[in-house]
Amino acid sequence: MKLSAELKALEGRIGYTFQRPELLVRAVTHSSMSSATRDDNQRLEFLGDRVLGLVMAEALLANDPKATEGQLAPRYNALVRKEACADVARQIDLGDVLKLGRSEMISGGRRKLALLGDAMEALIAAVYIDAGFDPARSLILRLWGDRIGAVEEDARDAKTALQEWAQARGLPPPKYVELKRSGPDHAPVFTMAAQLETGESESATAGSKRQAEQAAAKALLDRLESA
Structure with missing residues (x-):
């Protein structure tokens, strides 16, 4: 499968090239565009959320070995919640390549927090399925970057x-x-x-x-x- 120029550019922005390009296509396909022959990203989103959670839990433990569970939990929530995922999605212009149905296009789906956050999680899962946990972890740590070290000690919403x-x-x-x-x-x-x-x-x-x-x-x- 040959990727479009827009999706090749996305690979460049995230620093990862897919061995199975169809996974990237699925990750950016919203349910409003799904069909009998086109899978959407909902199942990938489910998996990506779990991969993100494990990576963030590991990173927070490594970043502050003396932190208590009470300190770690709000930091974790701040890094994995939908707003954080959507922020990272905007950082890599993920909204520009989302495959949306007409109704979502008209209603501004490329800018919607929920759609961006879901697609970011789906993208993580796509990398995980394509190459395993270590590349997915590297992707997450690279894209979340300074957010991990800078997360507020009391990061409750x-x-x-x-x-x-x-x-x-x-x-x-x-x-x-x-x-x-x-x-x-x-x-x-x-x-x-x-x-x-x-x-x-x-x-x-x-x-x-x-x-x-x-x-x-x-x-x-x-x-x-x-x-």
């Missing part, structure tokens, strides 16, 4: 951290309110507010409600902890 801050002070969980939605239907932009019962509030804007909520929670938590 901001919404969880804000909820724990509130509960420790006898307050009910924060509320998240949509303040504004703008942009076209295929690429909406959300402004969300994180609010505490005390009246404290911060807002943030992002391309998904989840990202905007996380950013608003972080902004509020940063202000509360610096007060």
